[in-house]
Amino acid sequence: MKNCRIGVYICMCGTNIAKIVDVESVSKFVSELPNVTLVRTYKYMCSNPGQEMIVQDIKENQLNRIVVAACSPNMHERTFRGALRSAGLNQYLFEMANIREQCSWVHDDTKEATEKAMAMILAAIRKVELHEPLESMSVDMSPNVLVIGGGIAGMTAALELADAGHSVHLVEKNAQLGGNIARVDLTAPYLYSARDLLTERLTRIRDNKHIKVYYGSKVINLSGYIGNFTAAIQKQNGKTGTNHDPVEIHIGNVIVCTGYKEFDASRITHYGYGKLPNVITSFELEKMIRAGRIETKEGKVPQYVAIIHCVGSRSQEFHTYCSRVCCMTALKYAHEIKSANPKCYISDVYIDMHAFGKGHEDFYLRSSEAKTLFLMYEKNDRPVIHRAGPKDDCEMLIEVNEKLSGELIEIPADLVVLMVGMEARPDSAEVAHLVNISQDKDGWFIESHPKLEPVATTTDGIFIAGTCVAPKDIPDTVAQARAAAARIMAKISKGKIEVDAVYSEVNEDICSGCRFCNKLCPYSAIEFNEKEGHSHIISALCKACGVCVAACPSAAIKGRHFTDAQVLSEIDGLTQTIQYVEP
Amino acid sequence: MSIRVNPRFINDLVLFGAEDVQLCYHCGDCSTVCPHADEVYKFPRKSMRQLQMGLERKIETTLEPWLCYYCGQCSEQCPREAAPGETMMSLRRWLISRYDFTGIAKQFFKSGMTEIITIIGFALLTAVFLFYYGYSMGNIHIYDGKGAFLSSPFIHKFDLTLGSLLLIFLAINAFRMWYFTMIKGTKVPVPWWLYVKELYLLPWHFFTQKRYSECESKRNPKIFMPWIIHLGLMLGYVIMLILVMVFIERLQSGPAIQWQVHIFGYLATIGLVTGTIYIIRNRLNKTYEQYKKSHSTDWVFIVLLFFIVLTGIAQHIFHRTGLYELANITYIVHLMCVVPWLLRMPFSKWAHLVYRPLAMYFAAIRRDAITRREISLKSNSVSIK
Structure with missing residues (x-):
C-alpha cells in the first residue's frame, strides 16, 4: 500500500499487559515493519495524555493510519476513534489489537504471549493498511x-x-x-x-x-x-x-x-383449585375485596384464611423465576382481611419472604405485629389441601412440612388464597x-x-x-x-438518526435475486425489490453481522469495513511465524 | 401423623407475658448467643416457633423453658425485638399453669386482679380466724408461754397443716410434670437406673443453681449479681421455711435469744432482705433484660415476700423488746401475708423451686437416654462396602 504512514501505540495497561507481554520487544519488532512510521509504548493509552499523544503525533508526523494495541474494542474503540476525529483523521482509519483480554490475561508464558501480541499487532497493521475512510449517514426520525x-x-x-x-x-x-x-x-x-x-x-x-x-x-x-x-x-x-x-x-x-398473564392455578393439582370451592386465586380475592365482602362460597365469614405463596413461581415444574410482587401482595391481603375481620386468623404459607423493595421490610414487620402466622415450606415440597372432617372447626386442612420447626403440620383454613405468579x-x-x-x-x-x-x-x-x-x-x-x-x-x-457507517451493501449489478440473504438476516434489514429483481439492504437496520456476506452465492454483498481483502490481509498477518528471543 | 397448628394459642400466651413472639422471623441469633442451648435442647428459637404455631401438645412436653435462667442475652441480641428471653419466661408461666391440675394457676396468670382479691380474701380469713382463736384461748398481752395469744404449739400445728396442704398440691403437680415430660415427651426408652444415676443432680442444682452462673460463660463483662442474689434469696427462703416448719417453738420462745436457732434466722433474713430489695429496685428501674418486663404475678411474688420479711423482723423486735401486744398484732399481720403466700405457692412462679431442679434432673435423664439410643443404633448399623 502506497503512502501508508501508520502509528502503532502499545498500551501496558498498568501492569495488566506488561507483566506478561514483553512490551519493549514488541515495540522493537513493530518498528521494523514496513509502513510503520512510529511506535510508542505507554502505561495507559486510554488516559487523556495517552489520547493527546495520538492527536499530536497524527498532526506532527502526518500519520494516516492508527493501530492501538490495548484492551478489547468493546472497551475503548470509541475513545480512540474520538482521538482520530479530533486530529482531523477519518475515524475508520483505525484498528485495535486486543492484547489484554485475548492475550495477557489468558496466558502465563511470556514467550508465547509476546509472540501472540506481535502477531495480533501485525494482523491489525495488515488490516488497517486496507482501511478506507467511511462516512456515517443519517436518516429522518419521525416524532410519532x-x-x-x-x-x-x-x-x-x-x-x-x-x-x-x-x-x-x-x-x-x-x-x-x-x-x-x-x-x-x-x-x-x-x-x-x-x-x-x-x-x-x-x-x-x-x-x-x-x-x-x-x-x-x-x-x-x-x-x-x-x-x-x-x-x-x-x-x-x-x-x-x-x-x-x-x-x-x-x-x-x-x-x-x-x-403479563396470571398463572393458571388449576395446573397444580395439590391445591384442588377448581375442585374445592373455597380455594381461590389472588385475583378472585381482589374481586371480593373490591366488592367489600370477604366470604366463602357458602356466604360465611371465614375464621381461618390461609395464603399460599409461589403458586406457579420458583418451581422446576412450572416457572423457575420469582414473580416479585406476590410476597408483598400476600402481606397486603393479610392486612386487608384482618382489617375487615379482626377475629380472623391468617396463615401465610411461604417459601422465602422476598421483601426487597422500599418500604417492604417495614410492611413485613407490621404483618408480623398483626400476628399473621408465617409458615415456611421447602421449594419442592408443596402443601396439600384436604377437605376437613365433620368434627373440625374449619372447612379445609392444609398439610405441609413446616421448615422452621421441622414438623409435619395441618393448617386450618376456611378460605385458601393462591398467590398466582406472573407468566408471559x-x-x-x-x-x-x-x-x-x-x-x-x-x-x-x-x-x-x-x-x-x-x-x-x-x-x-x-x-x-x-x-x-x-x-x-x-x-x-x-x-x-x-x-x-x-x-x-x-x-x-x-x-x-445517525447510522453507523459499518454496514453491508449489495452490488445490484451482480445480485441474482436468489433471496437467500432475505431469510437469513436476523435483523430483517434486507428487502427485495420485485421490480428490479434484486435485494437491497436497509443500512439503518443493518448491524454488520456479515451473515449475508458469507451466504451470498454470487459474492454480491460487501461488508463495509470488513471487506474480503481486509479480512484476508488480517489473517495473513496473524499467521506469520514470529520468533521471540528473550533480550 | 401431622400436628394441628393453633393460631389462637399466641393470643392466649399474651396473658402469660409473651407479647412480642410474633415478631420473630427465625434468624436463630438467640440460640447462637445462648450459653445453654445445645444439640439436644435447642432454644429459644425452637420454643419461639412452637409457640407461634400453637403446638400446645409439644410445648407441654418440653423441658427447654426450665433450662433457661433468663440472663437476657438473647433479647439483647434479637434483631426483631421479639424478646425471646421473656418468651421463655412466659412459657414457664404457661407450663406452671399446665402442670397445675386445679386451673387456679391459669386464673392467677391471666388476671392479676383475681389473684390480688384471692390473696386479700385469704388474708382476711386468716386474720378473723387468728383473732378469734387468740381472744378465745389467750391474752393479747401475753406473747409466749402460758396464756399466750398465739401459743407456739398451736402455730406449729397450724404451719404443719399448711405445709402438708402445700406438699400435696406440689407432689401432684410434680407428678404431672414427670408424666408430661418423661412419659409423653421422651420418645426414646428410659431405663429405671438412669433415674438413680442422675439423682445427685436434684440437690446439686437445688442448692447451687450452678446453671444460673453458667449463663455468664459467654458474656463479657460477666454479670454475676442476679445469680448471687437469687441464690441468697432462695437459701434464705428455704432456711426460713425449715425453721418455721421444724423449730417454730424454739424460735418463738423468748425473750432470750436462742443462738443455735436464731443465727440461722438472721442469716436467712439477710438473704431475704437484700434479695427482695435488690429485685424490687431492679424491677422498678428496669435495669437488666430480665427485669424489664414484670408480669402481675412477679410483683405479687416479690412485694408479698417483702411484706413477710418486714413484718417478721418487726414482730421479732417487738417480742424481744417486750412490746407483746404489738408483737402479737404484727404476728397476725405477718401470718396474713404468710398464709396466702404459702397457699399460693403451687399455683405461682414460686413453684419453680421444685420444677427447675426436677427439669435439670429429667433433662439429664432424657439426654442420657437419647445418647444410649444413638450408640445402640450405631452399633447395629450395617456397614456397606
Whole structure:
C-alpha cells in the first residue's frame, strides 16, 4: 500500500499487559515493519495524555493510519476513534489489537504471549493498511410513537411522550385502559388505592390531544426501520366477526408494554383449585375485596384464611423465576382481611419472604405485629389441601412440612388464597414476531443489555417496558415506561438518526435475486425489490453481522469495513511465524 | 401423623407475658448467643416457633423453658425485638399453669386482679380466724408461754397443716410434670437406673443453681449479681421455711435469744432482705433484660415476700423488746401475708423451686437416654462396602 504512514501505540495497561507481554520487544519488532512510521509504548493509552499523544503525533508526523494495541474494542474503540476525529483523521482509519483480554490475561508464558501480541499487532497493521475512510449517514426520525398495551406502563409512557408534545398512538386490546392494575384494590406496601393511581392517568389521557387511543384494537403489521416505521392497526370485533379496515400510521419508535398473564392455578393439582370451592386465586380475592365482602362460597365469614405463596413461581415444574410482587401482595391481603375481620386468623404459607423493595421490610414487620402466622415450606415440597372432617372447626386442612420447626403440620383454613405468579402472555410470541424482538425461555422479551440497556431491544426503535420484560412491581414498571419514553425523546430531539457507517451493501449489478440473504438476516434489514429483481439492504437496520456476506452465492454483498481483502490481509498477518528471543 | 397448628394459642400466651413472639422471623441469633442451648435442647428459637404455631401438645412436653435462667442475652441480641428471653419466661408461666391440675394457676396468670382479691380474701380469713382463736384461748398481752395469744404449739400445728396442704398440691403437680415430660415427651426408652444415676443432680442444682452462673460463660463483662442474689434469696427462703416448719417453738420462745436457732434466722433474713430489695429496685428501674418486663404475678411474688420479711423482723423486735401486744398484732399481720403466700405457692412462679431442679434432673435423664439410643443404633448399623 502506497503512502501508508501508520502509528502503532502499545498500551501496558498498568501492569495488566506488561507483566506478561514483553512490551519493549514488541515495540522493537513493530518498528521494523514496513509502513510503520512510529511506535510508542505507554502505561495507559486510554488516559487523556495517552489520547493527546495520538492527536499530536497524527498532526506532527502526518500519520494516516492508527493501530492501538490495548484492551478489547468493546472497551475503548470509541475513545480512540474520538482521538482520530479530533486530529482531523477519518475515524475508520483505525484498528485495535486486543492484547489484554485475548492475550495477557489468558496466558502465563511470556514467550508465547509476546509472540501472540506481535502477531495480533501485525494482523491489525495488515488490516488497517486496507482501511478506507467511511462516512456515517443519517436518516429522518419521525416524532410519532406507537405504544402497544394500555396498562400502567403503556399509559405512563404515552403520557410522558404526549406531555412533551409528541403524537402518541396507544393501542389497547381490550375495550378499556388499565390492564392488570384495574383488577387490584390497594397496592403494597403503602396501601395506595390502585383506582386512584389509574383514574388520574385515565383523565389525563382523555384530555390529552396528542394521544390517540385505539380501543379493542391490535397492531397487525409493522414494517420499516427506526425513525420510519409503518404500522397497521385493526379494530377487533370478536362478536360479529366483521373485520374493520386497518388504519395505517407512520411512527419513528415503538414501545411494547403488553404486560403479563396470571398463572393458571388449576395446573397444580395439590391445591384442588377448581375442585374445592373455597380455594381461590389472588385475583378472585381482589374481586371480593373490591366488592367489600370477604366470604366463602357458602356466604360465611371465614375464621381461618390461609395464603399460599409461589403458586406457579420458583418451581422446576412450572416457572423457575420469582414473580416479585406476590410476597408483598400476600402481606397486603393479610392486612386487608384482618382489617375487615379482626377475629380472623391468617396463615401465610411461604417459601422465602422476598421483601426487597422500599418500604417492604417495614410492611413485613407490621404483618408480623398483626400476628399473621408465617409458615415456611421447602421449594419442592408443596402443601396439600384436604377437605376437613365433620368434627373440625374449619372447612379445609392444609398439610405441609413446616421448615422452621421441622414438623409435619395441618393448617386450618376456611378460605385458601393462591398467590398466582406472573407468566408471559400466550400471544407474546406473536408480538415478538411482529416487532422483531426475541424472547427468553420463559417467553419474556429480551432487553439489549440486562443491566445497561434495560428498555432497549436488539431492534433499533423498538423499546420494551413493564411486565412483558419480566415480573416487576408498579414502581419498577413506571420507571421503565418513563425510561423508554426518555430514550425515545432523546432520539426525537435530534431530528435525525445517525447510522453507523459499518454496514453491508449489495452490488445490484451482480445480485441474482436468489433471496437467500432475505431469510437469513436476523435483523430483517434486507428487502427485495420485485421490480428490479434484486435485494437491497436497509443500512439503518443493518448491524454488520456479515451473515449475508458469507451466504451470498454470487459474492454480491460487501461488508463495509470488513471487506474480503481486509479480512484476508488480517489473517495473513496473524499467521506469520514470529520468533521471540528473550533480550 | 401431622400436628394441628393453633393460631389462637399466641393470643392466649399474651396473658402469660409473651407479647412480642410474633415478631420473630427465625434468624436463630438467640440460640447462637445462648450459653445453654445445645444439640439436644435447642432454644429459644425452637420454643419461639412452637409457640407461634400453637403446638400446645409439644410445648407441654418440653423441658427447654426450665433450662433457661433468663440472663437476657438473647433479647439483647434479637434483631426483631421479639424478646425471646421473656418468651421463655412466659412459657414457664404457661407450663406452671399446665402442670397445675386445679386451673387456679391459669386464673392467677391471666388476671392479676383475681389473684390480688384471692390473696386479700385469704388474708382476711386468716386474720378473723387468728383473732378469734387468740381472744378465745389467750391474752393479747401475753406473747409466749402460758396464756399466750398465739401459743407456739398451736402455730406449729397450724404451719404443719399448711405445709402438708402445700406438699400435696406440689407432689401432684410434680407428678404431672414427670408424666408430661418423661412419659409423653421422651420418645426414646428410659431405663429405671438412669433415674438413680442422675439423682445427685436434684440437690446439686437445688442448692447451687450452678446453671444460673453458667449463663455468664459467654458474656463479657460477666454479670454475676442476679445469680448471687437469687441464690441468697432462695437459701434464705428455704432456711426460713425449715425453721418455721421444724423449730417454730424454739424460735418463738423468748425473750432470750436462742443462738443455735436464731443465727440461722438472721442469716436467712439477710438473704431475704437484700434479695427482695435488690429485685424490687431492679424491677422498678428496669435495669437488666430480665427485669424489664414484670408480669402481675412477679410483683405479687416479690412485694408479698417483702411484706413477710418486714413484718417478721418487726414482730421479732417487738417480742424481744417486750412490746407483746404489738408483737402479737404484727404476728397476725405477718401470718396474713404468710398464709396466702404459702397457699399460693403451687399455683405461682414460686413453684419453680421444685420444677427447675426436677427439669435439670429429667433433662439429664432424657439426654442420657437419647445418647444410649444413638450408640445402640450405631452399633447395629450395617456397614456397606
